[in-house]
Amino acid sequence: MENPSDHEHQRLLxxxxxxxxxxxxxxxxxHYFAIGGDAGEYEVEAYLHGSFTLPPLQRDLLxxxxxxxxDDRPPPPRAPYSTDVPESEHxxxxxxxxxGYGPAIAYATDDGGDDAAPSxxxxxxxxxxxxxxSFGTEESRDGGMGWAxxxxxxxxxxxxx
Numbered sequence: 001m002e003n004p005s006d007h008e009h010q011r012l013l014x015x016x017x018x019x020x021x022x023x024x025x026x027x028x029x030x031h032y033f034a035i036g037g038d039a040g041e042y043e044v045e046a047y048l049h050g051s052f053t054l055p056p057l058q059r060d061l062l063x064x065x066x067x068x069x070x071d072d073r074p075p076p077p078r079a080p081y082s083t084d085v086p087e088s089e090h091x092x093x094x095x096x097x098x099x100g101y102g103p104a105i106a107y108a109t110d111d112g113g114d115d116a117a118p119s120x121x122x123x124x125x126x127x128x129x130x131x132x133x134s135f136g137t138e139e140s141r142d143g144g145m146g147w148a149x150x151x152x153x154x155x156x157x158x159x160x161x
Contacts, residue, residue: 007053014063015048021070032065 018028025048029041039047039058046052047062054062 007059008050010059010063011047011050014059014066017070018048018066021073023066023069027069028062028066031069032062035061035065035068037061037065 025045026041029037029044032039032044037044037058039054039062043052043054044062047054047059
């Protein structure tokens with residue numbers, strides 16, 4: 001016979017897991033139903049809120065559905081240790097170009113579309129370049145991405161500061 005406190009403990013841990021990973025009730029129920037669960041969406045919601053009980057098999061199917069959804073999520077970002085940061089990020093300005101600094105570009109579309117791939121200087125994006133310029137990608141400080149030169153970028157398509 002099952003201990004009622006085990007049932008409650010399982011429910012609370014399931015609830016904590018789906019809240020932590022921000023899985024919606026609808027998403028959980030749909031996946032649970034797809035893998036063979038037979039409780040309705042309202043029954044699952046009532047179970048999660050502690051006002052309805054589910055048989056052990058249904059609880060385990062619900063836990064399995066939640067675990068599969070959690071496994072599909074990307075892992076949360078972690079803070080790197082000093083030994084984890086690649087050497088190129090220790091010195092973000094590459095030693096090429098005038099004055100030992102080369103231009104770096106970041107790329108993405110401003111219209112919410114797919115990221116654009118970096119291309120050669122003089123492509124009509126931002127600035128102009130010459131053969132031998134080195135390029136890299138760089139994210140802006142506010143988290144947005146856009147085409148920009150590392151030095152002297154105005155964001156209006158010109159090289160001049």
